[in-house]
Amino acid sequence: MIELKNVSKTFSTPSGSVEAVRGVSLRIQAGEIFGIIGLSGAGKSTLVQCMNLLQRPDAGSVIVGGCDLTAVSPRELREKRRGIGMIFQHFNLMASRTVLQNVMFPLRGSGMTRQQQRTRAFELLQLVGLPDKADAYPSQLSGGQKQRVAIARALAPNPRVLLCDEATSALDPQTTRSILQLLRDLGRRLGLTIVVITHEMAVVKEICGRVAVMQSGRIVEQGDVYAVFSHPREDITRELVGAAVHLRQIDELVHAGSAAVTPGPGQLLLRLTYSADNVSEALISTASRRFGVDLSIVFGSIELVQGAPVGGLVILAGGERARLEQAVRFLISKNVGVEVVLDGKSFAKAGA
């Protein structure tokens, strides 16, 4: 549905030029929900704005629904844009217009009569669950309601594609969920292709099937959400996977010499990373029982990505050295990543 070929965009500013997007190629299938995740300044907004040519790429082509947008006339481009809805972080509703008038806004000049436009706008407000707010002004709505209106407005011309640039970043977690659910439902019901830009893994996890990770204007990794987040290949991806971020906090605690993470004599401080289908608790207790070692969980962070656990634990392991080694080997054989953060033996020696 959307194909980017070698798209680049450089901004020149008084303080030098910024390569916001560097040679990005992407294929987004019809009907899928595709996530683009990255830290602030990675170039996500620029990239998504290239998809409807709000930003004209310096190089490369943007093909939406089989049409190369970079090659059409301005008039045709405006026509094509009606087939590509867009919603924004700050909603961008027109303050002087009522909710209904906002939703009718893109219908002007579509050949519909005023009455047909009203009817269509009402239908959409029903679809997003706000039929009773038709005559309210945007300033009278909550953030979540504003985003619903923005969604209704974006969908009014019946587009095939919906671009969402940080659509939930200004909302609280609960409202975020409800908006994401709405997007997923609408996507399914209307057969939309949805592109979701975000810096939050939670958002991608919630609705995306595939994801691309963006860093410094490049796509550094892409694939099924589960595959990308369970086996991150790039540091940036690991950083974005919330669990990994939490597990790294241990390093800070260790560095600070916190008692909670200081192994006693003979103990090991281990970091376990789960990926595929090993179930956390059973493994720990099995290892503990089978090898007669004490395994106590210091810290854990497991995220469910599409129903499967991703994340890890930090544990203190105590017992005979030989048995400990067997236990570690057992865990490794079960595809658990094991990393010795601190060794009580060497630690005790060093301390002595």
Place this chain on the structure above:
Amino acid sequence: MENLLQRLAPNVMDKLPELAGSCGQTLVMLLISGLISFVFGLVFGVLLTVTRRGGILQNLPVFTVLDKAVNVFRSVPFIILLFALIPVTRAVAGTAIGTRGAILPLIFGTVPFFSRQIESALSELPDGLIRAAQSMGVGPMGIITRVYLRECIPGIVRASTITFVSLVGLTAMAGAVGGGGLGDFAIRYGYQRNQMDVTYASVIILLLLVSVIQALGGLIIKKTTR
């Protein structure tokens, strides 16, 4: 009542018909030059906004010329503009004196100021609204009329009120070159013949006029701000 006024303002009561005529002239100057200035100022303000770097119809030559012209005319004191424009006024209006002769300088004195005010009112519009409209396939004309002008109505009204009030001041000054109106009235009797009550009466009428304009502007702003 009649007696009291007669005592307080004998010179004014002497020339009530002339005062009424002066008021009428002031109103005519205000309306005609105000209306024309409004249209030109709006056009130039919009042009300044859309042709600037990053604007929806970026055109730096047009922007630069307009920007410089506005600056030049704004930096000329009105009283000098009045005299400097005499040849132009004569060519356009056929006369450089009287109410008719005052209108052209009034427009030249008002449009640059108003254009800047409009430009600044339109610059208040969040960029996101323009991007949203563009994403919906709205063209430049649509964005000007349906987004800029529509969404910035309170700012435009505020600018118009401020400009109109300063235009009242300019019409009074136009009296200095025989432009007629209250300014002329006040200068001829109040200043030149030292009839202070005429001066005060003129001041009070101008004050009323300004108050009415401001109240009206405030009302519209309140009604259109959401």
